[in-house]
Amino acid sequence: xxxxxxxxxxxxxxxxxxxxxxxxxxxxxxxxxxxxxxxxxxxxxxxxxxxxxxxxxxxxxxxxxxxxxxxxxxxxxxxxxxxxxxxxxxxxxxxxxxxxxxxxxxxxxxxxxxxxxxxxxxxxxxxxxxxxxxxxxxxxxxxxxxxxxxxxxxxxxxxxxxxxxxxxxxxxxxxxxxxxxxxxxxxxxxxxxxxxxxxxxxxxxxxxxxxxxxxx
Numbered sequence: 001x002x003x004x005x006x007x008x009x010x011x012x013x014x015x016x017x018x019x020x021x022x023x024x025x026x027x028x029x030x031x032x033x034x035x036x037x038x039x040x041x042x043x044x045x046x047x048x049x050x051x052x053x054x055x056x057x058x059x060x061x062x063x064x065x066x067x068x069x070x071x072x073x074x075x076x077x078x079x080x081x082x083x084x085x086x087x088x089x090x091x092x093x094x095x096x097x098x099x100x101x102x103x104x105x106x107x108x109x110x111x112x113x114x115x116x117x118x119x120x121x122x123x124x125x126x127x128x129x130x131x132x133x134x135x136x137x138x139x140x141x142x143x144x145x146x147x148x149x150x151x152x153x154x155x156x157x158x159x160x161x162x163x164x165x166x167x168x169x170x171x172x173x174x175x176x177x178x179x180x181x182x183x184x185x186x187x188x189x190x191x192x193x194x195x196x197x198x199x200x201x202x203x204x205x206x207x208x209x210x211x212x213x214x215x216x
């Protein structure tokens with residue numbers, strides 16, 4: 001079995017799809033920033049938008065979205081790669097030498113819902129790309145579905161509220177992200193981990209739950 005990460009171009013999708021058709025046990029993923037953002041964001045936001053592979057142009061962005069809609073991409077993952085802000089500070093590093101990574105783990109689901117609204121994608125497909133497909137591929141028992149017997153891992157979303165990213169509501173230790181000041185057309189109002197409420201919007205939630213190492 002082979003899984004390809006950080007796929008950012010339609011050409012790569014085509015090559016991997018051909019391998020699937022030839023019977024190889026391969027899957028691939030892309031990341032929200034390759035679907036929502038382009039190289040123009042690198043020009044405007046600088047090192048905060050630097051990642052590897054890099055953001056692509058608008059044409060490649062459209063082709064990647066088309067590949068997703070054609071079900072040629074198996075899953076969406078955050079590629080959460082934060083760093084201290086000084087490692088992306090132009091006063092300390094040129095863009096070429098700055099840390100290459102996106103602080104985006106908090107916004108994976110919000111990004112995909114934004115994409116779903118924009119392209120009229122059923123939310124069931126978003127759940128497949130972000131939950132059920134990863135659970136199946138990596139043999140994560142009791143994950144990826146909402147049904148009796150599964151872990152009660154849930155995200156509660158409001159489509160009637162927007163969410164603008166600020167330093168105050170960015171939960172990462174380092175308050176820098178490609179998504180800073182971006183407004184998502186939805187809001188996460190609660191999360192539940194194995195039946196335990198972890199986060200509730202507008203409340204000072206201290207419960208961090210109990211983590212558990214998952215082996216595929």
